[in-house]
Amino acid sequence: MKLSDIGERRAIDIMAGVYDTVTLDDCATIADGDNVLLVTSDMVNETSHFPRGASSRQMGWFTVAVNLSDLAGKGGRPLGVLLSLGLPGSLDADFLEDFAMGAHDCATAYDTSVIGGDTKEMHEVTLCGMALGRMRRDAYMSRTGAAPGDLVCVTGTLGRAGWALDCLRNGSDNAALRDLLHVEPRIDAGRALAATQAVHASMDISDGLAASLYQLSRVNGCGFTVDADRMPLSSHATLEHALYDGGDYELLFTVPPEAHEQVAGVLQAVGCPVSVVGEVIETRELLLRRDSGTETLEHRGYEHFIDRGKTL
Amino acid sequence: MKLSDIGERRAIDIMAGVYDTVTLDDCATIADGDNVLLVTSDMVNETSHFPRGASSRQMGWFTVAVNLSDLAGKGGRPLGVLLSLGLPGSLDADFLEDFAMGAHDCATAYDTSVIGGDTKEMHEVTLCGMALGRMRRDAYMSRTGAAPGDLVCVTGTLGRAGWALDCLRNGSDNAALRDLLHVEPRIDAGRALAATQAVHASMDISDGLAASLYQLSRVNGCGFTVDADRMPLSSHATLEHALYDGGDYELLFTVPPEAHEQVAGVLQAVGCPVSVVGEVIETRELLLRRDSGTETLEHRGYEHFIDRGKTL
Numbered sequence: 206m207k208l209s210d211i212g213e214r215r216a217i218d219i220m221a222g223v224y225d226t227v228t229l230d231d232c233a234t235i236a237d238g239d240n241v242l243l244v245t246s247d248m249v250n251e252t253s254h255f256p257r258g259a260s261s262r263q264m265g266w267f268t269v270a271v272n273l274s275d276l277a278g279k280g281g282r283p284l285g286v287l288l289s290l291g292l293p294g295s296l297d298a299d300f301l302e303d304f305a306m307g308a309h310d311c312a313t314a315y316d317t318s319v320i321g322g323d324t325k326e327m328h329e330v331t332l333c334g335m336a337l338g339r340m341r342r343d344a345y346m347s348r349t350g351a352a353p354g355d356l357v358c359v360t361g362t363l364g365r366a367g368w369a370l371d372c373l374r375n376g377s378d379n380a381a382l383r384d385l386l387h388v389e390p391r392i393d394a395g396r397a398l399a400a401t402q403a404v405h406a407s408m409d410i411s412d413g414l415a416a417s418l419y420q421l422s423r424v425n426g427c428g429f430t431v432d433a434d435r436m437p438l439s440s441h442a443t444l445e446h447a448l449y450d451g452g453d454y455e456l457l458f459t460v461p462p463e464a465h466e467q468v469a470g471v472l473q474a475v476g477c478p479v480s481v482v483g484e485v486i487e488t489r490e491l492l493l494r495r496d497s498g499t500e501t502l503e504h505r506g507y508e509h510f511i512d513r514g515k516t517l
Numbered sequence: 518m519k520l521s522d523i524g525e526r527r528a529i530d531i532m533a534g535v536y537d538t539v540t541l542d543d544c545a546t547i548a549d550g551d552n553v554l555l556v557t558s559d560m561v562n563e564t565s566h567f568p569r570g571a572s573s574r575q576m577g578w579f580t581v582a583v584n585l586s587d588l589a590g591k592g593g594r595p596l597g598v599l600l601s602l603g604l605p606g607s608l609d610a611d612f613l614e615d616f617a618m619g620a621h622d623c624a625t626a627y628d629t630s631v632i633g634g635d636t637k638e639m640h641e642v643t644l645c646g647m648a649l650g651r652m653r654r655d656a657y658m659s660r661t662g663a664a665p666g667d668l669v670c671v672t673g674t675l676g677r678a679g680w681a682l683d684c685l686r687n688g689s690d691n692a693a694l695r696d697l698l699h700v701e702p703r704i705d706a707g708r709a710l711a712a713t714q715a716v717h718a719s720m721d722i723s724d725g726l727a728a729s730l731y732q733l734s735r736v737n738g739c740g741f742t743v744d745a746d747r748m749p750l751s752s753h754a755t756l757e758h759a760l761y762d763g764g765d766y767e768l769l770f771t772v773p774p775e776a777h778e779q780v781a782g783v784l785q786a787v788g789c790p791v792s793v794v795g796e797v798i799e800t801r802e803l804l805l806r807r808d809s810g811t812e813t814l815e816h817r818g819y820e821h822f823i824d825r826g827k828t829l
Contacts, residue, residue, distance in 0.1 A: 206609070206610045206611075207606060207607055207608065207609060207610060208604055208605070208606050208607070208608050208609075208610055208612075208613075208638075209606035209607065210610070211610050213636055213637075213638075216604075216610070216613055216636050217636055219610070219613045219614055219617070220613050220614070220616075220617040220634075220636075222614075222617075223614060223617035223618055223620075223621050224617060224620075224621055224630065224631040224632075226597075226630040226631060226632050227631065227632060227633055227634075228633075232633070233597065233599060233632035233633030234632075235596050235597055235632070235649065237549075242554070242596075242649075244597065244599055244632070244633060244647070244649060245599075245633065246599045246601045246633065246634055246635045246645070246647060247601070247635050248601040248602075248603055248635050248637045248643075248645055249637070250603060250637065250639050252639075252640070253637065253638055253639075284547050284554075285538075285545065285547055285556065287545060287556055287557075287558045287647065289558045289559070289560040289645050289647075290560075291560055291562060291643055292520055292528075293520070294519060294520050294521035295519055295520070295521065296519065296520050297518070297519060297520075298518040298519060298520055298522070298523050298528070298531070299518075300520075301520075301528055301531045301532050302531055302532070302534075302535060304532075305531070305532040305534075305535035305536060306535055308535075308536075309535050309536055318536065318538040319536040319538060319539065320536075320538050320539060320545035320546075320547070320556070321539055321540075321544070321545030321556060321557065321558065322532075322539075322558055323558045323559050323560050323645075324525055324528050324529055324532075325525075325560045325561070325562065325565065326520075326525075326565055327562050327564075327565075327641060327643060328564070328640060328641050329639060329640050329641060331560075331603055331639060331643050333558070333560055333601050333635075333645035335556070335558060335599065335601075335647050337547065337554070337556060337649075
């Protein structure tokens with residue numbers, strides 16, 4: 206049996222079964238008195254994550270941003286970022302400074318900094334980022350806790366990355382490259398949400414809304430109904446982009462209806478749009494309501510090992 | 518200019534110049550009240566780090582061990598390990614469980630655990646480990662602080678990895694694979710040393726003693742004299758292995774002569790051998806004393822981008 210037969214999520218399950226100290230959440234946590242330390246790592250590489258034409262500086266920003274996004278999903282304040290780079294010896298040395306500037310720009314934009322890392326030789330440009338954060342333990346927003354009746358909310362708009370990918374498949378396009386790679390992690394929104402202690406379950410959307418809902422369904426043992434006409438679509442984006450394409454890095458969370466007003470208020474205060482897109486239901490099924498009727502949300506989105514080559 | 522023209526250490530300098538928050542030490546640090554958090558990352562890959570015949574389980578142990586070794590060099594207590602894996606889709610899925618068991622064995626042997634990570638698809642098996650640690654701030658052993666007159670000490674013996682590599686170049690050999698990959702990070706020794714607050718400068722030796730001394734020379738603006746006949750060689754190992762081959766992961770540190778007895782005592786208490794191999798000198802030169810006379814220690818050891826393909 207090969208990895209391409211089992212896919213990324215099954216691969217993670219196998220290893221998590223050995224470690225038994227791994228929680229399937231956006232970040233690992235370490236108790237720290239009244240606080241909790243958050244640690245996360247996201248590895249990206251040229252072939253899977255960067256379309257042709259992506260600049261070194263964009264790669265630097267993106268690598269830091271996707272790691273900070275995992276902290277945002279839990280409501281953490283960033284403490285620092287590490288970057289370990291695997292680079293081919295034939296790479297132009299200008300890559301280093303440009304990449305570092307992109308990484309530095311992103312880290313400083315979110316009040317943190319790149320504090321260390323490693324550099325090694327690899328055949329393929331491989332960028333392994335790691336972010337550390339801290340927050341009050343009682344404010345931590347885990348992936349679990351969703352309860353039937355909760356409203357399902359997403360920040361910002363969805364589909365921008367999917368639309369950008371479509372544009373790039375039809376030729377190089379600088380605006381699309383920026384849409385795809387200039388990820389803006391929802392750090393302020395995550396911290397504001399966490400401070401309310403009203404959120405039941407939260408994660409960042411990296412592989413598409415449908416894939417994220419299936420992950421929440423699994424760890425919470427619940428289901429979801431989402432409404433096509435409540436989806437906050439980015440300009441040009443279709444429902445297909447919003448549901449099934451990765452790369453948007455917005456926050457997905459559930460709140461009890463009585464807390465919705467408070468949550469909307471704190472998000473407005475940090476300038477973050479939010480939309481209610483559905484509800485948590487008791488039965489473990491994922492439903493998409495359209496004008497034409499209700500159908501099952503498809504279980505797809507980007508998955509490593511299985512989807513390689515499909516996207517870029 | 519390509520990376521292969523400038524080498525790993527110049528590459529790190531270029532990026533550190535952009536970040537300005539990176540200290541060239543084994544770990545990055547984050548202030549934490551009276552304590553300091555340590556974070557480190559070491560990325561290894563199949564081509565550069567693992568000889569043919571290395572098992573998945575050995576790779577798991579090694580990836581965790583080399584990261585813990587960076588904590589050991591500073592005197593930190595491990596809090597947790599993250600592992601981000603880049604794996605080809607064609608890899609046998611058995612790799613996952615075997616690798617995870619090796620990683621778990623090493624983590625638990627040092628009273629810590631694997632708490633998270635990431636899994637992505639890559640052409641080459643790429644293993645990015647990260648370790649977190651914590652210690653009292655005033656006990657932290659940095660790479661700087663070496664003063665002329667200090668004794669230069671190393672733990673354990675040197676040359677085991679270099680000898681093992683030589684054996685492997687002459688054919689597969691299970692004992693040699695174990696010697697090379699079953700790295701035992703000096704966590705207890707590092708913590709005992711740190712507690713004395715007597716150590717002036719400390720690091721782990723990953724690229725050979727000579728390369729490590731050149732790194733200490735640079736950050737401390739001092740030089741070293743080491744004695745060939747005081748080198749604690751592993752069985753079969755030559756002076757060449759000890760000085761110029763990477764992979765031993767012992768600790769290298771300097772102490773003022775008056776603290777030597779105390780330091781030797783605490784290391785004995787944790788069962789860690791230690792040898793004085795030379796002294797810190799004021800002039801920025803690295804000298805090797807042999808029976809036949811004194812010569813300059815060569816500035817070589819494993820360096821990525823430049824040395825690829827030379828070792829395994």
